[in-house]
Amino acid sequence: MxxxxxxxxxxxxxxxxxxxxxxxxxxxxxxxxxxxxxxxxxxxxxxxxxxxxxxxxxxxxxxxxxxxxxxxxxxxxxxxxxxxxxxxxxxxxxxxxxxxxxxxxxxxxxxxxxxxxxxxxxxxxxxxxxxxxxxxxxxxxxxxxxxxxxxxxxLWANFVNNDLLAQAGIDVPEGGTSYAEFNEWLASVTEATGGAPFGGTDYTQRIQVFELQLRAEGKSLYTEDGELGFTEEELTDFWESGAELRDGIAIPQQQLEEISPISGFGSTRTASEMSWSNFLGGYLADSGASSISIVAPPTDDPDAKDLYRxxxxxxxxxxxxxxxxxxxxxxxxxxxxxxxxxxxxxxxxxxxxxxxxxxxxxxxxxxxxxxxxxxxxxxIGDTPPAAVVGYGSLEQKFWDLGKELGLGTKTVPDAVTEFFSEAQVVLG
CATH class of the missing domain: 3.40.190.10 (Periplasmic binding protein-like II)
Structure with missing residues (x-):
């Protein structure tokens, strides 16, 4: 071995x-x-x-x-x-x-x-x-x-369909680049293929990506006392950073709704997707790809200890x-x-x-x-604090609001207000 x-x-x-x-x-x-x-x-x-x-x-x-x-x-x-x-x-x-x-x-x-x-x-x-x-x-x-x-x-990871990239003549992205550089790579794929496939999905829908950005700054989703570890302003900045992805770079949310529960990556409609490392087997089965690369997710701090087991x-x-x-x-x-x-x-x-x-x-x-x-x-850094009571429902709320941003049925300020209102109820 x-x-x-x-x-x-x-x-x-x-x-x-x-x-x-x-x-x-x-x-x-x-x-x-x-x-x-x-x-x-x-x-x-x-x-x-x-x-x-x-x-x-x-x-x-x-x-x-x-x-x-x-x-x-x-x-x-x-x-x-x-x-x-x-x-x-x-x-x-x-x-x-x-x-x-x-x-x-x-x-x-x-x-x-x-x-x-x-x-x-x-x-x-x-x-x-x-x-x-x-x-x-x-x-x-x-x-x-x-x-x-x-x-x-x-571990959180970035998956790339090598078959699709070979067809488009695009190289596998480097792991650990900045988010801006990764967005440029996503755009290059979408432009080269005309959206068949798109470069990837709007990763700002995932609370795990938000968590990595917070951890890179020495923060966390939740405190040791079981409260939110971020502000409305920080969530606003994160969701607004996804605007360019939702403006033609990433696969439209409506297409993802039509193929659910299969993901854009699993259906080969995107060339990349971020998720947990143990998803590799499922992605191979869903996509039928002969080869999928796993590269490190982007980070704006090369020295960050943002990943965790x-x-x-x-x-x-x-x-x-x-x-x-x-x-x-x-x-x-x-x-x-x-x-x-x-x-x-x-x-x-x-x-x-x-x-x-x-x-x-x-x-x-x-x-x-x-x-x-x-x-x-x-x-790989320290284990984050234990999840707050009701974490599952807050994670789902985060994802649902991200989808509404993609569909254009909700603005970022409204989504942030709704998430914090939900968190206030869940956290008591």
Whole structure:
């Protein structure tokens, strides 16, 4: 495998722990009253969001787990992402969360501040935290408490369809250029092809790009206290910077609406698109491209530490579980075992723990993502503060308003006012 494993092992780790508790629920958890019997036959519930492919992989993993722990029966349930969190919120309110469940860092503050998920330090004898870098552990840590651990991580990236560029006679853009230089490249593609394809999309629709620009200035989307970390003026400047993109450089929003849920890049109507690094496989499948390059996103500060390891998909334990030790043993197997790396590859994100990575075969798109992660190592900074309660709805609002700007149904001042009004409601 042509890859510097030592460096990747150093970059591939984040342990995120997340306690989920809704208002009105009392905190629970802690050391068990009785000594743990490792031979006792117990049954635990495990819930996850995903599809049939993910379910098959989990079934294979549980079969391997039971070869080592035949006394721990794992019962699984899964559904799609929106339905998944609706069910978890009902269970959190009634104190009946599954013993172990897939978690998201977007819900860390919401569930962690109310005590529905276990402090993993209380079961630290059964979980290996040493395989994770502290920055990755930080994605599941709130106020010094480790609530969840990540299965993998992603970095923000810029994808480019090499096939389309070759047809147009355009070179792949350099990574890490200024936003102005990247806009010039986007315009050159659109002009050369007459918009078939366009150079890219209006990236100012994505809150992640706004976040990178804030991080380059030493700021963040949210504060440690769970409040917005930016002003109306800063959001106004960001959305106004997208005016030239919306004025003929980027694909018109109306075209994107017509092909949704496939993206402009996935449908080959654009030559580039920014998203998370783990999207490479999906982009290859959607576009049918024989080759897609991953380059660093633009930045106006070459020395910025604006990128970060996003450990969105994590695993947590209910604070009300009757079997905290068995739950911890299974959680550790999911996030740390080489077998999990062998079975899942990078489908749950690029392996966050060094031990899981050891079992992962890096080839094809997986190796390409690994090489991209290594190439931008110098731009990776600290983990941002935990997302505010209601982050998911604010992220969606940001995107929806960006689309309205693209359609011309909303002005920038009106969009900014509406976003901050929504944030005031969400943040209380």
């Amino acid at each position: 042509m890859f510097r494993t030592r460096t990747l092992l150093a970059t591939a780790a984040i342990a995120a722990t997340t306690m989920v508790v809704l208002a009105g629920c009392s905190a629970a958890g802690g050391a068990p009253a009785e000594a743990y019997d490792p031979d006792e036959k117990v049954s635990i519930d495990f819930a996850f969001w995903g599809n049939d492919d993910r379910a098959t992989r989990y079934n294979d993993l549980i079969a391997a787990f039971n070869e080592e722990y035949p006394n721990i029966t794992v019962n699984t349930t899964f559904t799609d992402f929106p339905s998944y969190w609706e069910q978890r919120q009902v269970e959190a309110a009634s104190g009946s969360l599954p013993d172990v469940f897939q978690f998201s860092d977007s819900y860390l503050r919401q569930y962690g501040e109310t005590g529905n998920i276990l402090d993993l330090e209380t079961v630290s004898d059964y979980i290996d935290f040493s395989t994770f870098e502290d920055a990755l552990l930080g994605t599941g840590r709130l106020d010094g408490t480790q609530y969840s651990l990540p299965t993998g991580f992603s 996003q450990g969105g998909l994590q695993v947590a334990i209910s604070s009300k579980t009757d079997h905290p030790e068995a739950a911890a043993i299974f959680l550790d197997y999911v996030v740390n075992s080489p077998k999990a790396g062998e079975i899942f590859g990078t489908t749950l994100g690029f392996p966050a723990s060094s031990s899981k990575l050891e079992g992962t075969t890096l080839e094809g798109p997986d190796l390409q993502v690994a090489e991209y992660i290594e190439s931008v190592e110098d731009r």
